[in-house]
Amino acid sequence: MTKKLSPLVALIGVPVVTGIISCFFFVTDPENAPGVVDFGKNFQSLGKMITGSSGIGSVAATGVMFIFSILFFGILTDAGTFRPIIRVILKIVGTNPIKIAIGTAILAMIVHLDGSGAVTFLICIPALLPLYDALKMKRTTLATIVALGAGTMNILPWGGPTIRAATALGFENVTEFFMPVLVPVIVGLVAVIGVAVILGIREKKRLGDSLVVGGQYVAPELTEEEKALERPKLFWVNVILILAAIACLLFSGFAPAVVFMVFYVIATLINYPVVKDSKARVDAHAKSCLMMCSVLFAAGCFTGIMKGTGMITAMANALVSIIPAGAAPFFPIIIGVIAMPASLLFDPDSFYYGVLPVLATTATGLGIAAESIGHAAILGQMTTGFPVSPLTAATFLLVGLSGVDLGEHQRKTIPWAWAVSIVMLIVAIITGGVKIGA
Numbered sequence: 536m537t538k539k540l541s542p543l544v545a546l547i548g549v550p551v552v553t554g555i556i557s558c559f560f561f562v563t564d565p566e567n568a569p570g571v572v573d574f575g576k577n578f579q580s581l582g583k584m585i586t587g588s589s590g591i592g593s594v595a596a597t598g599v600m601f602i603f604s605i606l607f608f609g610i611l612t613d614a615g616t617f618r619p620i621i622r623v624i625l626k627i628v629g630t631n632p633i634k635i636a637i638g639t640a641i642l643a644m645i646v647h648l649d650g651s652g653a654v655t656f657l658i659c660i661p662a663l664l665p666l667y668d669a670l671k672m673k674r675t676t677l678a679t680i681v682a683l684g685a686g687t688m689n690i691l692p693w694g695g696p697t698i699r700a701a702t703a704l705g706f707e708n709v710t711e712f713f714m715p716v717l718v719p720v721i722v723g724l725v726a727v728i729g730v731a732v733i734l735g736i737r738e739k740k741r742l743g744d745s746l747v748v749g750g751q752y753v754a755p756e757l758t759e760e761e762k763a764l765e766r767p768k769l770f771w772v773n774v775i776l777i778l779a780a781i782a783c784l785l786f787s788g789f790a791p792a793v794v795f796m797v798f799y800v801i802a803t804l805i806n807y808p809v810v811k812d813s814k815a816r817v818d819a820h821a822k823s824c825l826m827m828c829s830v831l832f833a834a835g836c837f838t839g840i841m842k843g844t845g846m847i848t849a850m851a852n853a854l855v856s857i858i859p860a861g862a863a864p865f866f867p868i869i870i871g872v873i874a875m876p877a878s879l880l881f882d883p884d885s886f887y888y889g890v891l892p893v894l895a896t897t898a899t900g901l902g903i904a905a906e907s908i909g910h911a912a913i914l915g916q917m918t919t920g921f922p923v924s925p926l927t928a929a930t931f932l933l934v935g936l937s938g939v940d941l942g943e944h945q946r947k948t949i950p951w952a953w954a955v956s957i958v959m960l961i962v963a964i965i966t967g968g969v970k971i972g973a
Contacts, residue, residue, distance in 0.1 A: 546833035546884065550840040554581050557844045581840065590839020591832055594702050596792045597709065598828045603795035604693045605827065607780065607802055608649030609820040614806045615765035616773040617646055617658065632672055632742065636680055636735030639663055640728050643684025648777065650694045651823070652921060652929035655685045660936035672738050678937040679948045680734060682922030683727045686952060687959075689918040690720050692784055692791055695827075696917045699887035700909040702831070703838060704895055709791050710784055715968035716910050716959070723914075723959040730951050766806050776802055834888040841892065863901040867969045870894060871911035871960040875953045878920025882927065886916055907970045910963060915956035923948050 540548070558577035584590055611617075620642075628638035639659070647655040659681050667677045690697055692713040701712040757765070766773070780798045784791055807813045840846075862869070881890060891912055895905035921927050923945050934941050963969040 543829055543833050546830065546837045546888065550837045551581070551585075553846075554584070554840040554844055557846070561844055580843065584839040584843030585836045587839060587843070589842045591835035593705060593707075593838070594831050594835040596707055596790060597698055597702050598831050600693065600709065600790075600792040600795055601698070601827045601831060602824045603792065603799045604650065605820055605824050606817060607795050607799040608651075609823070610799070610802045610806055610816050611773050611777065612649065612654065613764045613816060613819070614769060614773055615761075615767060616770060616777070618765075619767075619770055620645055630666075630670055631735075632670065632738040633732060633735030635663075635666065635670070635672065636676065636731040636738065637728055639677060639680045640684045640731040643681045644688050644724060644727075647685040647688035648691075648781075650689065650691065652685055652689070652927070653932055656681065656929060656933045656936055659685075660933065664937065671742060673741075674937045674939050675943060675947045676734050676738055678933055678939050678944050679951060680727075680731050682933060682944075682948050683730060683919065683951060683955060684724075686919040686922050687720065687723045687727050687955060689921060690716065690723075690913050693795070694918065696883055696887065696913050696921075698831075699834070699883055700891060700913050702834070703887050703891045704905055704909045706906075707790065712906065712909065715906075715966075716914065716963055718966050719914065719959040719963040719968055722962045723919075723955050726955045726958045730955065769806060772805060773802070776805075830884055834884060837888050838892060841889075863903070864971055866898055866901055866903055867907045867911045867971055868960070868964070870908055871914055871963070871969060872957065874912050874915030875920040875956040876915075876949075878915070878917050878924040878926070881916070882924075883917040883921070886912070904970055907968075911960065911969045914959045914963060914969075915953070919952040919956045923952060 555578065558574050558581070560572065561577060563571060563573040563576050586592060628634040642663070643655055643659050646658045649655075660677065663677055663681075664674070667674060689695070690713075692698075692709045697713055698709055701709040704712070706712040776798060780794060783789060783794045783798075787794065803813050803816065807816055877886065891909065894912075895908045898908045899905050917924065917927070922930055922933055924930055925941065931941070934944050937944070960969065964971060
């Protein structure tokens with residue numbers, strides 16, 4: 536969190552060093568040789584901890600999903616699939632601040648289907664900012680609504696926090712982990728639209744008679760490269776592809792990695808059948824794939840050593856010992872309430888790969904299902920909280936494109952983001968997605 540080390544160096548270097556140190560202390564074979572510490576054998580076991588089923592082996596399928604989800608949505612974005620949707624939304628909302636606010640929320644939700652905050656902000660803010668300026672609507676309103684829409688959508692199975700949470704808790708199928716909070720997320724999206732209505736009403740009252748009628752959005756000119764990549768005749772085919780992929784993710788029972796691998800192949804054959812063009816699209820998105828997957832595999836190293844050396848169990852036991860017995864049944868609620876503001880303190884890798892396993896093991900010790908802790912966490916931590924966190928580059932991209940101050944953006948957005956998170960938590964408790972009671 537202090538940015539002294541890159542995530543890769545921290546997630547690999549720190550556990551390896553601490554793992555080597557721990558080789559002097561943990562018992563090699565508790566069953567057959569209790570109390571005996573063999574440094575040589577302990578040191579050799581570190582490799583298996585890193586690559587085994589609790590380490591990199593536990594995140595391999597998720598890494599595949601990361602790669603092919605980025606490629607799938609990247610190809611559809613390059614093909615211009617989302618541009619007509621943007622134009623239709625902007626045509627519908629016109630110059631009514633309430634409709635514009637609702638349209639902003641819906642647009643952010645649709646664009647964030649690819650799970651990338653940076654892409655969402657790069658598409659939504661430049662598209663809507665001229666309209667907000669023309670009508671003299673506050674830029675902070677634009678930033679807040681886009682942040683809420685993107686943040687809530689970030690809970691989807693292919694969103695970074697949900698993938699990290701599922702990985703940390705040992706779920707091979709991310710969709711299986713996500714499904715218990717599907718209804719709370721839908722309610723959360725409705726809540727975001729409700730917030731957009733409230734902010735739109737405020738803007739309409741503030742502007743009053745000064746409201747400019749006839750402000751229009753002017754689409755930015757596409758570069759020659761972007762025009763060459765567009766596939767307007769394949770728009771409906773690509774929309775069907777997106778809907779089919781989402782349906783398969785939610786209801787087919789196939790692992791997300793399989794779904795995105797297959798749909799990537801279909802998308803690239805339909806849109807860029809020439810091998811040269813297909814390879815160029817892979818090259819264009821390779822950086823994002825490499826960055827995401829390298830951190831994921833580094834996290835596998837981190838969790839493998841933490842679990843293999845018994846560190847997580849030891850920390851969890853220490854935490855259990857200081858929690859009052861009366862508070863145990865409400866542990867998931869406590870996690871859910873603090874999840875959103877925790878985004879200001881923990882980056883996603885630190886929280887989901889470092890803190891969540893400890894919390895989950897602690898919950899298990901209290902008689903609470905570990906997945907309930909994970910579900911409570913993803914309803915706020917780096918989901919609704921990521922667009923206000925100074926620990927993510929996407930936040931600075933959002934405020935930079937919007938032309939607003941980070942502090943002002945946080946003051947305007949955090950209360951609403953926290954409220955949406957609490958609404959989802961309440962619904963999750965009612966529907967059983969987050970279970971309370973020991």
